[in-house]
Each structure stands twice: as structure tokens, then as C-alpha cells.
Amino acid sequence: MNESRESKNAEQLEELLLLTEEIQEELEQKDQLIVELKTQLNESLTLNEKLNKENRAGNIQALKNDLKLADRALRNEKEKLRSANVTIGECQDKIRCLTQQRDYARTHQKIVEIPVEKPVLYEKCEACDRTDYQNAKAKYETQKERLAGQYKAKTVMFQTTLFLLAWYSLTTTLFQAVQSDVLLSDCKSFFHDAASFIQTFIGWTIEVGQSVAQISTKIPNPFIAGMVYWILLILIVGICVAGTGILAILIEIKVIELYREKCWDVITLLMILTSAAVIIYFGEAIKKALSVNLLLLFVLLQGAYVGLRCYLESYLEKRNY
Structure with missing residues (x-):
């Protein structure tokens, strides 16, 4: 251990x-x-x-x-300052000399009147017969007449060309419209609806006239009652029809005045031809997309164009363009 x-x-x-x-x-x-x-x-x-x-x-x-x-x-910098002081002193000396000369000139100046002749334009003098002026004026007049003739000839040519193009476009559009079954059917339906509306309106006026002419039944004499009846009927129907016709004529005159005042130009002609061509050539597609009468659509387009044109012209006049 x-x-x-x-x-x-x-x-x-x-x-x-x-x-x-x-x-x-x-x-x-x-x-x-x-x-x-x-x-x-x-x-x-x-x-x-x-x-x-x-x-x-x-x-x-x-x-x-x-x-x-x-x-x-x-x-x-000191040298620059020294040179600047020197130049300032020289300038002050020059200013002092100039002020002295100015004061001397003011105190010793003399007023001298110098006669000045004012030439008068185209004033005939003794040694001038204004032949240059007459020649220049004659040359100007001949050149002006020549340019006016050229402008007139070009204007006539342009107007003739525009008229021929418009006539060609209008005739081709009308021929195509005659061949379009859709447009013809819409035109027929449009005028048929217009005629039916006129007939309905005349029927309403006759009914109103008859209802008003029933006042004559209160007359005990049948002959006088018949005369009063027909007189009232003719007056009421004539007033309604004449008033409606006059209103339509006034509206038409106003539209024509607007056309002549604000829309009577090449742009309007192009608008009419373009809208007519589009409606004629694409009538079937338009009918498939919109269930609307083609002639009524054309009239509505023209109304919208006139309204827009009048609004734009009034707006530009207010803006002073």
C-alpha cells in the first residue's frame, strides 16, 4: 500500500x-x-x-x-488699385474740363436761324414735267391690270374645276343612291311617314274644328247653324294648317339664311358629299349597327354640322380671332 x-x-x-x-x-x-x-x-x-x-x-x-x-x-492688387486711382483722376480732370466748356458755351452761345426748305412730294416745279412719275404710274397700272386678269382667270379656272368635281361627285353619288335598295326603301318610308304625319295632323285639326264647330248646334235655325258650323270648321282648320305651314316656311328660311351666312363654302359642300357618300355606300352596315332611317340620319348630320359651325363661329367672334 x-x-x-x-x-x-x-x-x-x-x-x-x-x-x-x-x-x-x-x-x-x-x-x-x-x-x-x-x-x-x-x-x-x-x-x-x-x-x-x-x-x-x-x-x-x-x-x-x-x-x-x-x-x-x-x-x-495694389498696382491695379494705383492704376485705377490714376485713371479716375484723369477722368475727373476730363469731366471738369468738359463741364467748364459746357458752362462757357451756355453763357457765350448765339442763336442763329438757318432757313430750311421743305420738299413737297409730287410738287411740279418749273424745271420738271413729272415724266418719271407718269411713267412709273403707267407701269404700275399696266402691271396691276395684268395681275388682276391673271387672278381672275385662275379664279374662274378654280371655280370651274370645283364645279365639275362637285357635279361629278353628285352624279356618281345619285346614281349609286338609285342603285341602293336600302336607301330607296328608307327614302320611301321617310316620305311615307312624313305624309302619314301630315295626314294625321290634318285629321287632328279637322277633329278639333268639328268639336269646336259643335257650338252651332245650339242655334235653333238649321240653316244658320249649318253656315256657322262650316265657317268655324274652315276657320279653325285653315288657321292651324296655315300657321303650321308658315312656321315651317320660316324655319326653312332661317336655315337657308344660316347656310348662306355661315356655311356656304367648300367645306359644307365636301361635308354634304362625304356624308351622302358614306350613307349610300355603307348603308347596309349602318342599318345593321343602328336601326335608323338613312335619310333621317343624313338630315340629322346636316343639322348637327350647322349647329356646330354656328357655335364655333360665334365663339371665335367673341374671342376676336
Whole structure:
């Protein structure tokens, strides 16, 4: 037992010795590292001192250079200021001399009247017969007449060409309209509806006249009652029909006046021909898309065009365009 304990103690001592040796080696390594760090620190300090010395010397030299440049610029500015003062003095001397001359001229001036002849345009003098003026005037008149004739000829040619084109477009459009079954049927239905409307309106007026003429039944004399009946009926029907006709004529006259005043030009002609051609050539497609009478559509388009044209012209007149 004692031997085993001694062996264990010996092993522990050996381990402790090994640990102490390792610790001592580590301490030596750390001492060497500390020495190396101290040497590096000293070297860095010396290097830093050298750099500071060099920087100081460089900064001093840079400051000296800046001072030299500033001194040179200051001298230049002083020279410029001196030259400016000299020029200012010279200008002041000149101004003083000029003011003296002006004052002298004002105090010693004399008023002298100089006769001036005013030439009169085209005034006949003794030595001139105005031949140049007459020749120039005759040349101007002949050139004016020649240009007026050329303008008139070109205007007539343009109007003739425009009339022929309009006539050709109108005839081709009418021939195509005659061949279009859809347009013909719509025209027939339009006029048929218009005639039926007129008949209905006349029937309404006759009914109203008859209802009003029933007042004559209160008259005991049958002959006088019959005369009063027919007179009232004719008066009421005539007034209604005549009033409606006069109103329609006035509306038509107003539309024609608007056309002549605001829409009587080439644009309106092109609008009429274009809308008619579109309705004629694309009548079937329009009927499929819109269930509307083609002739009524044409009339509505013209009314919308006239209204828009009148509105635009009145708007531009207000804006002074």
C-alpha cells in the first residue's frame, strides 16, 4: 500500500514538474514577445518622430509658398488699385474740363436761324414735267391690270374645276343612291311617314274644328247653324294648317339664311358629299349597327354640322380671332 501511494505521488510530482516546465517555457516565449513588441514600439516611435519632423518641414515650406503667393497677389492688387486711382483722376480732370466748356458755351452761345426748305412730294416745279412719275404710274397700272386678269382667270379656272368635281361627285353619288335598295326603301318610308304625319295632323285639326264647330248646334235655325258650323270648321282648320305651314316656311328660311351666312363654302359642300357618300355606300352596315332611317340620319348630320359651325363661329367672334 505504501509503495502504491509513493508511486502515485511520484507520478503527480512528475506531472507537476512537466506543467511547471511548460509554464516556464510559455513565460519565456511571452517575455521574448514582449521584448519584440518593445523594439517594434521603439521603432514606430522613432519613425513617427521622423515623420512629424518631415511634415513640419513640409508644412513650413508650404506655408512659405502660400505667403509668397499671397504677397504677390496683394502687390498686384495694389498696382491695379494705383492704376485705377490714376485713371479716375484723369477722368475727373476730363469731366471738369468738359463741364467748364459746357458752362462757357451756355453763357457765350448765339442763336442763329438757318432757313430750311421743305420738299413737297409730287410738287411740279418749273424745271420738271413729272415724266418719271407718269411713267412709273403707267407701269404700275399696266402691271396691276395684268395681275388682276391673271387672278381672275385662275379664279374662274378654280371655280370651274370645283364645279365639275362637285357635279361629278353628285352624279356618281345619285346614281349609286338609285342603285341602293336600302336607301330607296328608307327614302320611301321617310316620305311615307312624313305624309302619314301630315295626314294625321290634318285629321287632328279637322277633329278639333268639328268639336269646336259643335257650338252651332245650339242655334235653333238649321240653316244658320249649318253656315256657322262650316265657317268655324274652315276657320279653325285653315288657321292651324296655315300657321303650321308658315312656321315651317320660316324655319326653312332661317336655315337657308344660316347656310348662306355661315356655311356656304367648300367645306359644307365636301361635308354634304362625304356624308351622302358614306350613307349610300355603307348603308347596309349602318342599318345593321343602328336601326335608323338613312335619310333621317343624313338630315340629322346636316343639322348637327350647322349647329356646330354656328357655335364655333360665334365663339371665335367673341374671342376676336
